[in-house]
Amino acid sequence: MLDKLESRAASIILYGSIIASLIFFYVPIVTLVVFSLKEGRYLSMPIEGWTFDWYRELFNNRDIGAALQNSAIVATSAMLASTLIGLGAALAWVRYRFRGKTLFQAIAIGPLLFPQLLLAVIILFWFTVLSSWLGFSNGIPTAIIGHVVYLTPFATIIIAVQAAGLDPTIEQAAQDCGANNWQVFYEVTLPLLWPGIFSALTFSFLLSWGNFYLTYSLAGGERTLPTFVFSGIAMGSTPIYPALASVTFAIGLCLLVVADMIRRRAAARLKMG
Amino acid sequence: MNASGPSSASRSIVALNALPVIVLQALFFIAPLVITVALSFQETRSFMLDWTWSLKTWTDVFSRGYYWTIMLRTLIMAALTVALCILIGFPVAYVLATRLKRWENHITILIVFAFLTDNVLKIFGWVLFLDRSGVANAVLHWIGLPSLPGWALFSPQATLLGMVYNYLCFTIFTIYLSVSMIDRDVIRAAYDCGAGKFRTFWEVTLPLSRNGIMAGGVLVFVLSLGSFLESKVLGGGKSPMAAELIRQTFETRINWPLGSALTVVVMVIAIVTILLFLRLIDLRKKDAP
Numbered sequence: 001m002l003d004k005l006e007s008r009a010a011s012i013i014l015y016g017s018i019i020a021s022l023i024f025f026y027v028p029i030v031t032l033v034v035f036s037l038k039e040g041r042y043l044s045m046p047i048e049g050w051t052f053d054w055y056r057e058l059f060n061n062r063d064i065g066a067a068l069q070n071s072a073i074v075a076t077s078a079m080l081a082s083t084l085i086g087l088g089a090a091l092a093w094v095r096y097r098f099r100g101k102t103l104f105q106a107i108a109i110g111p112l113l114f115p116q117l118l119l120a121v122i123i124l125f126w127f128t129v130l131s132s133w134l135g136f137s138n139g140i141p142t143a144i145i146g147h148v149v150y151l152t153p154f155a156t157i158i159i160a161v162q163a164a165g166l167d168p169t170i171e172q173a174a175q176d177c178g179a180n181n182w183q184v185f186y187e188v189t190l191p192l193l194w195p196g197i198f199s200a201l202t203f204s205f206l207l208s209w210g211n212f213y214l215t216y217s218l219a220g221g222e223r224t225l226p227t228f229v230f231s232g233i234a235m236g237s238t239p240i241y242p243a244l245a246s247v248t249f250a251i252g253l254c255l256l257v258v259a260d261m262i263r264r265r266a267a268a269r270l271k272m273g
Numbered sequence: 274m275n276a277s278g279p280s281s282a283s284r285s286i287v288a289l290n291a292l293p294v295i296v297l298q299a300l301f302f303i304a305p306l307v308i309t310v311a312l313s314f315q316e317t318r319s320f321m322l323d324w325t326w327s328l329k330t331w332t333d334v335f336s337r338g339y340y341w342t343i344m345l346r347t348l349i350m351a352a353l354t355v356a357l358c359i360l361i362g363f364p365v366a367y368v369l370a371t372r373l374k375r376w377e378n379h380i381t382i383l384i385v386f387a388f389l390t391d392n393v394l395k396i397f398g399w400v401l402f403l404d405r406s407g408v409a410n411a412v413l414h415w416i417g418l419p420s421l422p423g424w425a426l427f428s429p430q431a432t433l434l435g436m437v438y439n440y441l442c443f444t445i446f447t448i449y450l451s452v453s454m455i456d457r458d459v460i461r462a463a464y465d466c467g468a469g470k471f472r473t474f475w476e477v478t479l480p481l482s483r484n485g486i487m488a489g490g491v492l493v494f495v496l497s498l499g500s501f502l503e504s505k506v507l508g509g510g511k512s513p514m515a516a517e518l519i520r521q522t523f524e525t526r527i528n529w530p531l532g533s534a535l536t537v538v539v540m541v542i543a544i545v546t547i548l549l550f551l552r553l554i555d556l557r558k559k560d561a562p
Binding site for chain 1: 284286287289290291292293294295297298299301302303304305306308309312361364365367368369372373378380382383384385386387389390391392393394395396397398399400401402407408438441445469470471474492495496497498499500501502506516519520523529532533536539540543547
């Protein structure tokens with residue numbers, strides 16, 4: 001009797017908590033989507049009518065086009081660079097023993113354990129000192145460098161987890177069959193690591209796509225979508241900003257679902273073969 | 274290619290793999306750290322950086338109560354965030370790891386999506402939700418309840434809400450990992466010995482997931498020391514935290530040495546926390562048979 005009561009209480013707490021947290025996570029997201037469809041220019045209740053006008057306005061706004069383009073450039077370059085560098089770091093981390101490995105690990109993971117705004121601030125200090133010597137000004141390239149510093153540890157950890165679960169005898173076998181180092185890497189290691197690499201690509205793209213702190217500090221006068229929205233909030237905004245937010249939500253969610261499908265298919269193939 | 278004795282061929286492979294990340298972080302993470310520490314020992318003259326070594330900034334930092342009030346507030350907010358993230362995150366992670374096999378993937382995607390979505394947008398969404406003429410009050414009126422209290426927005430409570438919201442995922446992920454690594458047989462053994470659900474939870478599951486709880490806690494603590502958007506937008510900028518103070522010192526007051534000194538203070542707090550955590554894990558390893 002007591003047992004039954006106990007397990008019922010446990011179920012209520014557990015399932016309740018997951019439903020409550022999902023609601024909690026989606027309160028601001030749903031709020032933004034609702035406001036993006038609202039008629040009239042004020043972002044407050046009550047809602048008198050629904051319209052797609054703000055989306056139409058969004059596509060005619062040239063500033064937003066520029067911000068969107070910057071976001072795409074930054075996220076794509078940061079994704080590729082951090083995943084590539086992270087792949088090397090992950091292999092060195094999992095596969096090899098060498099002198100100074102602890103130091104190597106600390107350096108490879110360091111930025112992840114650093115508050116993001118402070119990371120942005122210290123890199124800004126550094127770039128300002130550098131630019132007084134080398135004479136460049138902050139812009140999209142400096143923002144990309146900041147993103148790569150921040151994202152590489154994420155990519156490293158994600159790929160390292162995949163690499164740690166890999167059976168080294170498979171590669172040994174390929175080597176015994178006469179494959180050289182490069183062939184082993186390209187035809188055996190890379191396909192086996194693919195699910196991890198893919199997750200790293202997805203994660204780093206989305207984290208860069210939505211990054212505010214680093215872009216805000218390091219992009220100079222250039223704007224990406226997050227910094228564009230931030231400046232909009234400050235100015236007293238119209239539903240065009242919620243509409244912009246909803247568009248980025250839609251893009252992000254699509255990417256994530258497609259990525260998950262590809263990842264699961266790759267994992268299934270790995271299990272079969 | 275194996276992990277034991279590196280031959281000369283594999284040494285060049287190690288270098289090829291490890292070098293890019295070392296170069297990247299040495300140039301753009303370690304060098305900035307060094308320059309920040311160096312800057313904190315310089316002086317300013319009429320809003321310009323003056324390269325003369327001095328302790329002026331540091332004596333200033335240590336003698337003014339104002340900075341330490343803000344630092345203390347930041348620490349308290351970070352500690353509260355950690356406590357709430359663990360309390361809320363644990364049951365969620367536990368359900369994800371132990372039950373819900375069918376829905377696990379869908380729920381994980383939903384949580385990951387919320388986590389990866391732009392912070393500015395989500396904070397903006399909270400403002401629209403909590404505002405006096407926002408969604409929350411409209412819903413409350415509709416079901417006939419009184420409106421939200423005045424402190425629901427532009428207050429420390431709202432800042433805390435934003436921080437918990439932004440960092441909750443970290444505790445969910447780390448606790449999820451450690452709970453899913455617990456051997457189910459250990460829990461079954463506890464049941465067989467007659468322990469009830471709650472007793473098993475307290476005496477078996479909870480202690481075994483301690484590493485995940487602590488790792489999540491440290492991560493949230495360190496990251497929330499840098500909270501800026503939450504206190505600026507949701508908190509209304511009325512009770513600034515360390516990160517906002519640091520931004521102000523070189524944006525509006527253009528005092529770089531002061532900004533770097535305050536950055537160093539926050540960094541030292543973060544590093545000491547991480548080292549303490551690693552120490553604790555080490556001790557526990559030694560205790561284990």
